[in-house]
Amino acid sequence: MVVIGGDAAGMSAASQARRLKGPDALEIVAFERGHFASYSACGIPYWVSGDVERRDDLIARTPQEHRARNIDLRMRTEVTRIDVAGRRVRALDRESGETYWTGYDKLVIATGARPVRPALPGMDAAGVHGVQTLDDGQALLDSMGAPENAPGRHAVVVGAGYIGVEMAEAMLKRGFEVTVLNRGEQPMSTLDPDMGRLVHEAMDGLGIVTVDGAAVTGIVAGPDGRVREVTTEARAYPADVVVLGIGVEPETALAREAGLPVGAHGGLLTDPAMRVRGHEDIWAGGDCVEVLDLVAGRSRHIALGTHANKHGQVIGSNVAGGYGTFPGVVGTAVSKVCDLEIGRTGLREKDARAVGLRYVTATVESTGRAGYYPGAEPMTVKMIAEYRTGRLLGVQIVGREGAAKRVDVAAVALTAGMTVEQMTALDLGYAPPFSPVWDPVLVAARRTVAAVRGAGAA
Amino acid sequence: MVVIGGDAAGMSAASQARRLKGPDALEIVAFERGHFASYSACGIPYWVSGDVERRDDLIARTPQEHRARNIDLRMRTEVTRIDVAGRRVRALDRESGETYWTGYDKLVIATGARPVRPALPGMDAAGVHGVQTLDDGQALLDSMGAPENAPGRHAVVVGAGYIGVEMAEAMLKRGFEVTVLNRGEQPMSTLDPDMGRLVHEAMDGLGIVTVDGAAVTGIVAGPDGRVREVTTEARAYPADVVVLGIGVEPETALAREAGLPVGAHGGLLTDPAMRVRGHEDIWAGGDCVEVLDLVAGRSRHIALGTHANKHGQVIGSNVAGGYGTFPGVVGTAVSKVCDLEIGRTGLREKDARAVGLRYVTATVESTGRAGYYPGAEPMTVKMIAEYRTGRLLGVQIVGREGAAKRVDVAAVALTAGMTVEQMTALDLGYAPPFSPVWDPVLVAARRTVAAVRGAGAA
16 A cells, blocks of 8 residues: 555545555555644644644644554655556655665555745745645744734735634734735625625734735835735735735646546545546545536535545545445535634535526524523524525624634535425524524524525414 | 413414514404413522522513503413303403403414422422522522522422523522432433433532432421421421422313323323314414424423423414414423533433433543643433434533533434444534534444444444
């Protein structure tokens, strides 16, 4: 078993295969081109913010721990070619410069994603940082300087998706004046614009300057080579540090060169067993694959550690001769900016239109606890259901404590293909510290039922 | 439309019917024998604790507000007879002593539940209080005296179910030394004993003395007529205040006398439209009915405001000529004792045995946030699945922040009839502040899959 990529998907696959096969029955070699394996990239914003103290806290399992379980993990070693016909991969040891071929019976491709880095003037200025890897995070922390020097200094975050808003919080916590430059109409383009607007307003309230419709045109460095400002078509923003949070795309160059099938979003195409289509002994998982969107009925690309871990489990089971499948996703994501919570699952309005579904929506205001209970905070729940059938299509929630994870209820309902009318009868936990007597999700379902039935009825 | 009982189920039914019918098309009369209508009995512990400041905060809608919507709500008026053949009810005005008959076309029975009050010596001593109604709560608060006098005084809570543990927290917050006398093997008999034990341990840690296997034999009053101690077979416990939190049973004497069908648990039997079985024009809902347990396939009695509100909605819709059904419950309940959270849904082991199901279980330890994220608190998740088929049967969670409401995911999965293997692929929200990369429910599902498959496999 040869694994390309030593992070969540690859090492989960290796570990699961080792667990099922026992310590000796399978030779496992894993190649990782970077300095770290099995770490939580999703945790980087919280390390940069100071919430997580030590980089090593983000490392789930060290190379030594993998090796102790008889997984031959080769760090700083990049696979530079896959020879499908010859069932072998070519590896480059980045320390020694040595290259060599290794044969495989079973191959697992877990090459992950790479950050989108627009080719803009000045991108190589000192103080411009991605936050994709632990190395990136360390470089940013080194570049930020001491916290006591932060007040009055400016951090510009480019992008207002999950990474962008999480990094905005991180830089705010580090004492910077934070500006988020967002190309889109509203922050969080994974939400509908009406819900994104709530995020924008909340970010204003937190003291984060968010500029929508701001396409970055360049980065201007000072004579010392360090970033001084970020320019858009409209104006220039002073910047002592720039964080790029523009998203990622599947890292599949190697797989493409090997002739493996890649989809419309650039990710490898697999079957539900995570086997690369048309290739009996090659699996792929994590940020480099496309997954089936169970609601839209189409394939899409989502880079998320929780999916990567599931893929790895499935691959490891199958490689070891067991059985596992990854049926697909419903598009659940949760995030926060300081005490603002954001959750979403399923289709946005524009996703529904894109796949030819007609729909109705309803948006309600509720609270995370009984209204009379201390700390009851408002939340806004938007629900989308198919026209006529009333089948749930999506839910978006923006609010405070208890808002984000409430989308999990909708995620299960989407998976089960429930209608919003069925959802109104769901037996969700109720007690005043945890929910109003009608949970916000139930309130939204009731209102959406009324929308499905047409105006007037309730 | 005549409604007997002016709390959650009855007034929800009246309000929904009024909403659908418009202000004038239906005459609605509602009788409430107490001083309050439409209030949150579930909120009483938090009012007693001081978390909720004012009694009126617990009142969702005043009698005046109901009357303003053309609902003729008659307070302090008890229905003393239902004449099914004559389609009329006899009312007793408790202020004036006057009785009169009122005819109905549609009758709604929402008589609620009454607290179980064991016939023990000394129960009428001053300082012995139930917490079923707002009047009860006020009497308890009056009886407790000023907070500055609390230290060193003893509160004995009889019963360790939801009300018992919530009242233990309330009395602790008010500064009392709190002892909980629990007849059962462990607190929270709605949990399996292994999970109840965790609650016991946590209550110990909070400084609440919990005595299991303690059947109260009597209450001893001092010469002033005020409670002085509570006795069990084993010993006597000093008590300045006694709170009875022993649970409730359906209040159906009136309905029984009228010949309406009552089930094995003492609750009225209805069809899914909440129509009393065999009676075209009589509906019943809330704490006085039995509901279908969708997992066990049997009827049971659950007194919970969230169900009562749903029943009322369904009844109001149907009385108004619309359509609504209440398909049943899966037995979800959440509670907390200080920062300890408790959630449960579906069947306990003994419930599964009682309905002849064979099952497997798995119990896992996890955290509510990524392990490295500040404030990640432990939680224990127990999952029960049917032997062979792997169908989810129940989930119990005991932990800290984020533990209780996680049962909602299982509640939806139970409703959808999912297997634990299907659950392992659920797309639940992941980000470090909200969940480990494998949500605790997914970890439990994976472990339960292994249990279903038999030892060894994972």
